[in-house]
Amino acid sequence: MTTERTDATALADSIRHAGLRVTEPRVAVLGVLENESHIEAERVFRAVLPLVPGTSVQAVHGILAAFTQAGLVRRIEPAHSPALYERRVGDNHHHVVCTGCGAVEDVDCTVGHSPCLTPSSSGGFQIQTAEVTFWGLCPACQAAVPA
Amino acid sequence: MTTERTDATALADSIRHAGLRVTEPRVAVLGVLENESHIEAERVFRAVLPLVPGTSVQAVHGILAAFTQAGLVRRIEPAHSPALYERRVGDNHHHVVCTGCGAVEDVDCTVGHSPCLTPSSSGGFQIQTAEVTFWGLCPACQAAVPA
DNA sequence: GGGCTTGTTTTGAATAACTCAAAATAACTG
DNA sequence: CAGTTATTTTGAGTTATTCAAAACAAGCCC
Structure with missing residues (x-):
């Protein structure tokens, strides 16, 4: 078996195809979003940290912003909640x-x-x-x- | 003419009928909301300040929260914007x-x-x-x- | 496969928009 | 008018996010 969750390679490809450079934190963030929908930046950060130690919250915000702009993820902002990100897009x-x-x-x-x-x-x-x-x-x- | 914008008495009545005590800052806030729709707390504050000197931003937030809870105003939170308040309600x-x-x-x-x-x-x-x-x-x- | 260019991330600080709490004050009740 | 209780002031704190400079690393070129 070469597929654990969503193959890191597949994630990398999505990122590359969106015109973005593939980096460890980005792959990790996208992986988290594949597994959990409607998740807030803070929780993405906490899920990514153990996978890619040294990652900063600011980086996660930056990554999510880049993904959103590239159309890889969608950002929603329900009232009384921090922004949520989801992979289902288009x-x-x-x-x-x-x-x-x-x-x-x-x-x-x-x-x-x-x-x-x-x-x-x-x-x-x-x-x-x-x-x-x-x-x-x-x-x-x-x-x-x-x- | 006894009616300048919306008579202060009318505003006071609305506040009283909502089960709230009538105070200067509250009347002023409601007056501002009558004249301007979809306005954010900060701007309400800036409009009220000259009318009722000494009013604090926190008070305005508190008033708007009380009004919202009492059903006197409606609060909306469009993405990428601070909360907006409007008088049209119900x-x-x-x-x-x-x-x-x-x-x-x-x-x-x-x-x-x-x-x-x-x-x-x-x-x-x-x-x-x-x-x-x-x-x-x-x-x-x-x-x-x-x- | 090493250097370069340019995009990313880290680090550190700042901001916006509120919320919380204690003390001072003022509305309504009787 | 006095008392009770809601409101506001004053002062501080929080959350979610953004900004900026310096360190770093991907991917392209030869």
């Missing part, structure tokens, strides 16, 4: 955030993209994208706070 | 944010509330609200960056 999917514990899950747009992308009065704005965030209770929190 | 309307200058405008939900409130796979979440943010270029920025 499809404009949406998110549900638990009002209890902050857990985040992906949500596919119900109705194609049309309804969301056509506000009734756009006030002259030239709309590019629509971002939908659903707020509600996750299963675990529903159980914790019955009714 | 109807779940949405927002367009200009990707150029950050200007924010209200947008009424196109299709009632249904489509937005019914994600295809809610992953077991008990959805309470849906928040939609449109991103695009405002008229001014369209003019600035032709084609």
Whole structure:
């Protein structure tokens, strides 16, 4: 077996193909993002540190910013939460955030993209994208706070 | 004429009816929010300071938090922006944010509330609200960056 | 395969936007 | 008007992130 999680080579290729130089911390960061979705910079840092000792939080922020700009990852910023990064990219999917514990899950747009992308009065704005965030209770929190 | 902008008495009444004590800084803050929509705490502070000298930024944050909790104002947190407060409340309307200058405008939900409130796979979440943010270029920025 | 150029990361500091807490103060209740 | 309790001031602290200079290392060239 040459594949442990997502082969480091595959990660390196993604990075290279995005036009970025391949470095140890970058491979590690991308690896973390493959395994965990909707993760914040601080947690990425803590996951990367043991893999690549000496990595700094600032580097992680820089890497995540570079990845985001290169389209390798997507950055979302739900209210009351630090920025979260996810590997799933290229499809404009949406998110549900638990009002209890902050857990985040992906949500596919119900109705194609049309309804969301056509506000009734756009006030002259030239709309590019629509971002939908659903707020509600996750299963675990529903159980914790019955009714 | 007894009405200058929104009568201070009317503002005081709103505050009292929300179950809060009426104080000078609170009336001033609410007054600012009546005149300007989608305004950030810092700017509220700068607008209130000359009206009620001695007001602190922390007080403004506290007031805005109290107002938000009491349902007097709504707080939104678009990505890449500090929290914004608006007086329009009680109807779940949405927002367009200009990707150029950050200007924010209200947008009424196109299709009632249904489509937005019914994600295809809610992953077991008990959805309470849906928040939609449109991103695009405002008229001014369209003019600035032709084609 | 060693040097070079340029992109990355480290190191160290700074910032923005809030939040927390204790003491002073002022609204409403009676 | 006095008392109780909510609010605000004052002062400090935090979180999440950004900036900048110097050290470092990838990938290209020969």
